[in-house]
Amino acid sequence: MECGVPGGLCRTGRSPGPLAGAQPLTVSSDRRTVLGGALAFSLAGPAAARAAGLDILLAGALRQGGTLIGRTDPGARIRIDGREAGIASPAGVFLVGLDRDSPAAVKVTATLTDGRTAEKRLTVAPGGFDIQRINGLPPQQVKPQGEALLAKIAAESERKARGWASRVDSDDFAGGFSPPLKTYRVSGRFGGQRILNGQPMTPHYGADLAAPKGTPILAPAPGRICFAETGLHFEGGLTMIDHGQGLVTAYLHQSRLGVRAGQRVERGEVIGAVGMEGRATGPHLCWRMKWRDRHLDPTLLIGVRAPA
Structure with a gap:
């Protein structure tokens, strides 16, 4: 058994499935559409905001752990619940990350330098x-001991933190993502509470995709490699990709890395191979994503x- 739960849903390429995102329909601000098992939507701003030339459009999964890709005027300052969350790209594209433990109500605000503001309230x-x-993990993988270890x-945690903190000035995420395995x-699904060898742990912040050892791992979207190391205690071979505006994805337990830090990759480019290095009991890819610590x-x- 790999690092997850047995069974699960078989998926090939981009066929529909309950874990897949969906190209959202355009709906009014009081309607939402469930597509592919995820709550997907696209909301237009109020008529007053459109008349003033400023609007917020959002698309993505409106649920805990979801990511919304937004569009507004270029250079607009984005705030989420009053906290700074970046600046819209020259194409007007920005991100809204909904943490695994996101509250039920979220407010997104876009503000231009001339003071014009648009706002969205999300449920x-x-x-x-x-x-x-x-069960069956080596004790050192569950609760490491020993000064040297x-x-x-x-x-390793310090080096990984620098990778997660990467901030490439781009919007390489704007075209969405493809699966990293064909x-x-x-x-193992994202967000589950994990009990390892009978010991409750923090939530699992990745999606586990089981595949044979050596299966090529593909970059799901363009970006820059911000971390690439082997031999890590928990992750084994680990690669991170910065897709812009603080959106970073990680690829754990690799048997082989195919890229180096600082390298740019395009969608579909091979970045490594599936393995079972680190804390794992079978070959699989643990795929993770963070945005500004969410x-x-x-x-x-x-x-x-x-x-659009």
Whole structure:
């Protein structure tokens, strides 16, 4: 059994499935459409905002762990619940990440330098996360001990934190994501509470995609490699890609890395190979995503694009 739960949904390429994102329909601000098992939507702003020439359009999964790709006027300053969340790109594209533990009500605001403002109030659906029980892991993988090992883990954590903190000035995420594997079986869903060898752990912030060892891992969207190392205690071979505006994806347990830090990659480019290095009991890819310290489900961006 790999690092997840047995069974799961088989998916090949971009066929529909309950973990996939969906190209959303355009709906009015009081309607939402469930597509592919994820709550997908696109909301236009009020008539007053449109008349003033400023609007907010959003597309994506409106649920805990979802990511919304937005469009507004270029250079607009974005705030989420009053907190700074970046600046819209020259194409007017920006991101809204809904953390795994996002509150049910979220306010998105776009403001131009001349003071014009548009606002969206969103209702976020609960994630409905699983409980996952995994037994048979080596004790050191569940609760590491020993001064040397703890020092190694601490040093690795510092390096990984720098990777997650990467901030490339781009909007490479605007075209949405493709699956990082051509064929796989979902063996562990994002956000589940994990109980390892009977010990409750923090939530699992990745989607586990089971596939044979050596299966090529493909970049799901363009970006720049901001971390690439092997031999990590928990992750084994780990690669991170910065897709712009603080959106970073990670690829864990690789048997082989095919890229180096600082390298630019395009969608579909091979970045490594599936393995079972680190904390894993079978070959699989753990696919993770963070945006400004918010934990997101990467599968919910599959097929979602920036609103026109």
